[in-house]
Amino acid sequence: MADYDLVVIGGGPGGYVAAIRAAQLGLRTALIDDNPVLGGTCLRVGCIPSKALLESSELYWQAGHGFGDHGIGVGGLELDLERMMARKDAIVEQLTGGIGMLMKKNKVEVIAGRGRLLGTGKVEVTGTDGSRELSAGHVILAMGSVPVELPNLPFDGRRVISSTEALELDKVPKRLLVVGAGAIGLEMGSVWARLGAEVTVVELLPQIVPFADRQLAQALQRELEGQGLAFKLSSRVTGAKVTSRTVTVTVQSEDGSETLKADRVLVAVGRRPNTRGQGLEEAGVELDERGFVRVDSYRTSVDDVWAIGDLAPGPMLAHKASEEGVAVAERIAGQPGAFDASTVPNVVYTSPELATVGRTEEELKQAEIPYRTGRFHFRANGRAKALGEEAGMVKVLAHRDTDRILGVHMLGPRVSELIAEAVVAMEFAASSEDLARIIHAHPTLSEVVHEAALAVDRRAIHS
Amino acid sequence: MSVPLKVPEVGESVREGFLTEWLRSDGDVVAADEPLYVLETDKVTMTINADVGGRLTIKVPAGEEVEVGQAVAEIDDSVEAPATPPAPEPEAAAPEQPETAAEQPTPPAAPEARTPKPAQSSATAGSVADLSPAVRRLVLEHDLDPGVISGSGRGGRLTKEDVLRYLDERPREAPAASPAPRPAPAAPPAVPAASGERQTRRRMSPLRQRLAQRLVEAQQTAAMLTTFNEVDMSRVIALRKQWRERFRERHGVDLGFMSFFVKATVNALAFVPAVNAFLDGDEIVDNHYYDIGVAVSTERGLVVPVIRDADRLTFAGVESAIAELAEKARTGKLTLENLNGGVFTVSNGGIFGSMLSTPILNPPQSAILGMHAIKKRPVVVGEDDRVEVRPMMYLALSYDHRLVDGREAVTFLKRIVECLEDPERLLLEV
DSSP states (O other): OOSEEEEEEOOSTTHHHHHHHHHHTTOOEEEEESSSSOSHHHHHHSHHHHHHHHHHHHHHHHHHHTGGGGTOOOOSOOOOHHHHHHHHHHHHHHHHHHHHHHHHHTTOEEEESEEEEEETTEEEEEETTEEEEEEEEEEEEOOOEEEOOBTTBOOOSSSEEOHHHHTSOSSOOSEEEEEOOSHHHHHHHHHHHHTTOEEEEEOSSSSSSTTSOHHHHHHHHHHHHHTTOEEEOSOEEEEEEEOSSOEEEEEEETTEEEEEEESEEEEOSOEEESOTTSSTTTTTOOBOTTSOBOOBTTBOSSTTEEEOGGGSSSOOOHHHHHHHHHHHHHHHTTSOOOOOGGGOOEEEOSSSEEEEEEOOHHHHHHTTOOEEEEEEEGGGOHHHHHHTOOOOEEEEEEETTTOBEEEEEEEETTHHHHHHHHHHHHHTTOBHHHHHTSOOOTTSTHHHHHHHHHHHTTOOSOO | OEEEEEOOOOSTTOOEEEEEEESSOTTOEEOTTOEEEEEEOSSOEEEEEOSSOEEEEEOSOTTEEEETTOEEEEEETTSOOOSSSSSOOHHHHGGGOOHHHHHSOOOTTOOOTTOSOHHHHHTTHHHHTTSOHHHHHHHHHHTOOGGGSOOOSGGGOOOHHHHHHHHHHHHHHOTTOOSSOOSOOOOOOOOOGGGOOSOOOOOOOHHHHHHHHHHHHHHHHSOEEEEEEEEEOHHHHHHHHHHHHHHHHHHSSOOOHHHHHHHHHHHHHHHSGGGSEEEETTEEEEOOSOOEEEOEEETTEEEOOEETTGGGOOHHHHHHHHHHHHHHHHTTOOOHHHHSOOSEEEEEGGGGTOSOOOOOOOTTOSEEEEEOOEEEEEEEETTTTEEEEEEEEEEEEEEETTTSOHHHHHHHHHHHHHHHHSTHHHHHTO
């Protein structure tokens, strides 16, 4: 008999969730991670610490710029960055510690070390006490992803940094250059801009948040510009000179070439699957040309070896990885685990937040799917007005003939929470009329979703 | 008292199947022997009826795998069943008003405006509350029985899209827009093309899985090859034309081509007994009976019901047997007894217009006859080598060469051709 029914390599939100689900289903499960702290990129150096800093920096910004409107004067506003970072670290520590507890509770054996797939049912783990081989009925690969490096702007961890270092700067940069206007670039750019940095974002494409609905992306850009971020779109970094104190970056756009000086450069041009140097190909695991593991319903080219999360194609999102982990664990246990990639929500935690699920107008046009659009702005919503956060809108896209909801796009306050309603609706193949006929509490931000759904049929009440 | 509705024994060696469709909704009042759900097994698809009448509580949703003996629903037989099975009678259903309506004092002679025919929708009222808001609106607005619409949402839930499609397709199917629920919506769940996906995935039905498995098995085990011939159908066509009316008057069935082919097959099997045999390990089993399978295409896949003792049947007997089996296949009422034990199969690809094909054996049988489309072709006939236009059909005989020699196969097929070109041979046995 094999040592384990399942060995999971990688303790991020894909791997640890898969391990818990497998253990719940009675599989003897081991989880291998080379970091003594479980949780992966997301919990240690991604989603969670960035949210902590976004909240802290937003409060700081509000204290300086927003409280006045409420009639609150703040004298002698001070930034204690060290304490802000300590709070962030404490949150990370609590959550990652919690995962360790969850492993114990579910009787998942955690093995510290570097896991390496050898082939079907065989994993080598190398820890501080040497290497040993484990046998397993099934193996789930969940090693996640790593930041993509720009060849002409390699990471040095000091001046040219990735998201990991951007979460623990010991002082606010004077000028921060962010390369890449995706979720990571905009979130970290926002944090440091709110704390006082002069932030310029360089993006290769003509639109920030390229996966988002264009109208909302443009609206978000205007909001961020209002907060002091500068954008250089359709621009490419062509060269860089790094000294001990500054980085001088040459940026090429249609308008020509210019040099930008910054004391830090955050390169956030994307992440790549962590498949290099893992011995995967030697074990027979086929990769595609972009380095993702080739999967067929999460099965790799090696029998009984599965790949989930950032290793498998699709958006690199923690919740996508977790759901895939659950689905694969269930399938290993003989259940019909399923995963629907068309209803993965995607959130950018800027202010206002951007949240999206399903297809954008641009995608629908390209696919020549007839649709109707319902829009409703937060500025006409009582709760948003009371919050003093009136920017943004909700846009509901529904099929012209069947009324089935095809996509919901949101820009505005707390839309990271509001998007859940749209995901539920889409999972149930709901029509815009379904949303329109469901009661939403008043006064809440969710009324904007309701009104946008009503607006599909041109019957919004408050517009 | 609630009586569990268990999956019945449907035949030996069948232990499980898929409950593919509920024909009535949760909360409906059903009559004894009324068709309740469709059970699909690897052998056969059938409709299962209610054991007793009463209020139906569904335990297992459509699309689930079920085992023989498993309770898939409960029927509360203390609730009086309507008199006629499929259409819930307004009177009988009236006491089953939704509780809310019953608790509220009803203003006399003032029915609620939104439900103009409360009695008719009441049988499904329990499930109307479970519908999504837009579906609820549509169902009330059009006075529909949601139980007859097939749902494409999670767990078979109805989406607005499903109801719109149903409304769109309804006029063609039921022009009178009868308020009575149709007993069995035959339409297979449509692929949600509106979502615009380039690919969608569907589960393979057990019937198709079994079919696929058997076809591959046949390909892999038998030394299969196919011999061809062609048959001039002039005489058969002339006979049919001449006797069609009288035949129908006398026997109550149409004189089709199939009876000629089945009788010709029986004749040829008697002529070349090697074809009426099969291999069992290292033994040869010779059949001394003539149960002929006829491949029938249904919505759920190919099935091969068997005509028993075709040698003892008249032409009319063969035609009625085929008519009966085809009807059963269409309505999903074939039983295992209808499918087991054929010695030879006749497959008619001609109805779809096939000119020539190589049929795959139906194990453990050793041969299968493929019929094809009748096409007018110039052929050389007579002593004087005239070229005439004749209604021609290609015939294919696939056979297991391990058991049947080429000479036997060719002779067999030639015999069928002779019997069809000179049908009096069947009468005179020459």
